[in-house]
Amino acid sequence: MTFTPAPWPRRLxxxxxxxxxxxxxxxxxxxxxxxxxxxxxxxxxxxxGILNTWSELTPCNAHLNVLAEFVKRGVYEAGGFPVEVPAxxxxxxxxxxxxxxxxxxAAMSVEEQMRGQPMDGCVLLVGCDKTTPSLLMAxxxxxxxxxxxxxxxxxxxxxxxxxxxxxxxxxxxxxxVKAGEMTQDEFAEAxxxxxxxxxxxxxxxxxxxxxxxxxxxxxxxxxxxxxxAVDSRRRVMAQMSGRRIVQMVKDxxxxxxxxxxxxxxxxxxxxxxxxxxxxxxxHLLAIAGxxxxxxxxxxxxxxxxxxxxxxxxxPSGKYLMExxxxxxxxxxxxxxxxxxxxxxxxxxxxxGQSMWDQVKDVTNHNEEVILPAEKALAKSGGVVVLKGNxxxxxxxxxxxxxxxxxxxxxxxxxxxxDIDDYKAKINDEALDIDETCVMVLKNCGPKGYPxxxxxxxxxxxxxxxxxxxxxxxxxxxxxxxxxxxxxxxxHTSPEAAAGGPLAxxxxxxxxxxxxxxxxxxxxxSDEELAARLAAWTxxxxxxxxxxxxxxxxxxxxxxxxxxxxxxxxxxxxxVGKDSH
Ligand code: FES
Numbered sequence: 016m017t018f019t020p021a022p023w024p025r026r027l028x029x030x031x032x033x034x035x036x037x038x039x040x041x042x043x044x045x046x047x048x049x050x051x052x053x054x055x056x057x058x059x060x061x062x063x064g065i066l067n068t069w070s071e072l073t074p075c076n077a078h079l080n081v082l083a084e085f086v087k088r089g090v091y092e093a094g095g096f097p098v099e100v101p102a103x104x105x106x107x108x109x110x111x112x113x114x115x116x117x118x119x120x121a122a123m124s125v126e127e128q129m130r131g132q133p134m135d136g137c138v139l140l141v142g143c144d145k146t147t148p149s150l151l152m153a154x155x156x157x158x159x160x161x162x163x164x165x166x167x168x169x170x171x172x173x174x175x176x177x178x179x180x181x182x183x184x185x186x187x188x189x190x191x192v193k194a195g196e197m198t199q200d201e202f203a204e205a206x207x208x209x210x211x212x213x214x215x216x217x218x219x220x221x222x223x224x225x226x227x228x229x230x231x232x233x234x235x236x237x238x239x240x241x242x243x244a245v246d247s248r249r250r251v252m253a254q255m256s257g258r259r260i261v262q263m264v265k266d267x268x269x270x271x272x273x274x275x276x277x278x279x280x281x282x283x284x285x286x287x288x289x290x291x292x293x294x295x296x297x298h299l300l301a302i303a304g305x306x307x308x309x310x311x312x313x314x315x316x317x318x319x320x321x322x323x324x325x326x327x328x329x330p331s332g333k334y335l336m337e338x339x340x341x342x343x344x345x346x347x348x349x350x351x352x353x354x355x356x357x358x359x360x361x362x363x364x365x366x367g368q369s370m371w372d373q374v375k376d377v378t379n380h381n382e383e384v385i386l387p388a389e390k391a392l393a394k395s396g397g398v399v400v401l402k403g404n405x406x407x408x409x410x411x412x413x414x415x416x417x418x419x420x421x422x423x424x425x426x427x428x429x430x431x432x433d434i435d436d437y438k439a440k441i442n443d444e445a446l447d448i449d450e451t452c453v454m455v456l457k458n459c460g461p462k463g464y465p466x467x468x469x470x471x472x473x474x475x476x477x478x479x480x481x482x483x484x485x486x487x488x489x490x491x492x493x494x495x496x497x498x499x500x501x502x503x504x505x506h507t508s509p510e511a512a513a514g515g516p517l518a519x520x521x522x523x524x525x526x527x528x529x530x531x532x533x534x535x536x537x538x539x540s541d542e543e544l545a546a547r548l549a550a551w552t553x554x555x556x557x558x559x560x561x562x563x564x565x566x567x568x569x570x571x572x573x574x575x576x577x578x579x580x581x582x583x584x585x586x587x588x589x590v591g592k593d594s595h
Contacts, residue, residue, distance in 0.1 A: 319397015
C-alpha cells in the first residue's frame with residue numbers, strides 16, 4: 016500500500032466544462048441550471064457521476080433509483096455535486112440472446128459516458144450479473160476515481176417451509192417437473208415464493224459473486240456485498256459511499272491504484288472461499304484487461320487451489336445471502352483468508368485503508384453459514400482450470416458444485432451441435448444416452464451463441480432423471496449460471512465456432528475428465544484430430560450487420576475474458592478534443 020493522496024485543492028476535469036466565464040462554460044452551466052442547480056455547485060467541487068443501471072426490465076436493479084438518492088445525500092454532505100446518469104442496463108433475466116453479449120456494449124457506452132461528460136468521480140450503481148463487471152470495465156478504461164455500490168440481494172425465499180434460492184431452485188424444480196415429481200401448479204406457487212423482495216439473486220450466484228468480487232478487489236466499501244436490498248443499512252452503505260467518493264476524487268484515488276495484481280489474487284481466493292460463480296473468471300479477466308493487469312486463466316487455478324469453500328450458501332451449500340449477511344458477510348471470509356496466509360493484507364481499498372485493516376476486527380456470528388475450515392464444503396474450492404487436446408486454451412469447472420464421483424470419469428460422447436439440436440433431442444426417449452455418457456454441447460461460446468449463453472448446465476435426459484440420477488459430466492463452450500450446479504466443464508477454449516477441437520467431437524468418441532490432474536482429453540489420435548480440424552467448416556453464418564456483427568467480429572476467447580479486442584486497455588479520461 017503505497018498510495019500518496021494528491022494535493023487539494025486543485026482544478027478538476029469538470030472545470031473544463033463548468034469553470035470560468037468563457038462562452039463554452041456559460042453554455043454548459045446554463046443548461047444545467049434549468050434543473051435548479053444553484054451557481055455555487057459549479058465552483059470547482061468534485062462532480063460525481065452516479066451511473067445508475069436502474070431499469071424496470073432489470074428487475075434485480077429496479078430499486079436502484081431509491082439508492083441513488085442516498086448516494087446523492089452522501090455526495091452533498093461531503094461537499095460534492097452529484098449528477099445521476101442512466102447507464103446501459105443488462106438484464107440477466109430478460110435480455111436476448113443473452114445479457115453477456117451486451118456486457119461489452121454496456122462497458123463501452125459507460126466508458127464514453129464517463130469520459131465525454133463532466134465527471135470527476137463515479138459511483139457505479141449496479142446489481143444484476145453483468146451490470147457490475149461492465150461498469151468496472153468502464154471504470155478501468157477511464158481510470159476515473161470510482162466506487163461500487165451494489166443493490167444487494169433479495170430476502171430469502173421459502174416454499175413449503177424450505178428455503179428457495181434464486182435460480183438454484185428453478186433448475187431443481189424444472190428437473191422435478193420433468194421427472195414427474197412436481198406439478199405445474201406447484202411449480203407456479205414455488206416460482207412466486209422465489210422472488211419476494213427487491214434485489215438481486217439471493218444465492219451465491221453471479222450477482223452475489225460479482226458484488227463479492229467488487230468488495231474483494233477493494234472497489235466497494237467493506238461489507239457492501241451481502242446487505243439485503245431492503246435492509247436500511249443498504250441505504251446507509253449508499254450514503255457512505257457517496258461521501259467517500261468525494262474524498263477519493265480529492266485524493267485522486269483511482270481504479271488503477273486499487274485494482275492491481277494483488278487485488279485480483281485476493282478476489283480469486285475470495286471466490287474460492289465463497290463458492291462463487293464461474294462467471295467471475297470471465298469478468299475478472301476482462302476487468303484486468305482494462306487496467307493492464309496481466310491476469311491469466313492459470314492464475315485462477317494457482318490461487319484457488321489451497322482455498323477451502325467455507326461459505327455454506329446455495330448453489331454449493333444450504334443457506335442464502337440474507338443469512339450470510341447476519342453471519343457477518345464477506346469481511347469475515349476475507350479475515351479468514353488473512354489468518355490462513357491467503358490474503359495480500361496490504362492491498363489498498365477505496366476506503367483508503369488496507370484490506371486487512373478493514374476486516375481484522377470482525378466476528379463470525381454463525382459458524383453454520385461461514386464454516387470452520389475443517390468443515391469446508393470443498394477442501395480445494397477454487398475454480399479448476401482443465402487443459403488437454405479438447406481444451407488447449409483451457410476450460411473451467413467448479414468443484415464445489417460438482418459430484419465428487421464424477422471428477423475422474425471416462426465416458427462416451429453424446430454430441431449436440433448447438434442449443435437447438437440439444438433442445439430437439441434431449442427429451443427423445445430414443446436418444447442413445449445413459450448416465451455414464453458425457454454430454455457435449457457446441458457453438459455456445461462468445462462468438463457462437465453469440466454472447467456465450469448460460470446453457471452449459473444442460474438439463475439431463477428424462478430417462479436418466481427417472482432413475483434418480485441428478486448429475487452427469489457435461490462439456491461445452493458455454494457459461495453456466497452462478498446459481499447452477501453439476502459436473503460441468505465450461506468455457507472450453509478455443510470455442511467451437513472459432514474452430515476449436517470441441518467443434519470436431521463426434522458421437523461415440525470417448526472423453527476423459529481428470530480433475531485431480533486438470534486434464535480434459537478427447538480420446539482420438541493426434542492425426543485423427545488434425546484431420547478432423549482440417550476438414551472443419553463453421554456450423555453457422557456470422558451476423559453481417561449491427562452490434563451482433565461487431566460483437567462476433569471482435570470478441571475474444573473466454574480464456575482471456577471475452578472482451579472486444581479494441582476495448583482492452585486503459586485509455587484514461589482526457590478532456591476536450593483529445594478525449595480519444
Ligand atoms: Fe439479476 Fe440474478 S437475474 S441478479
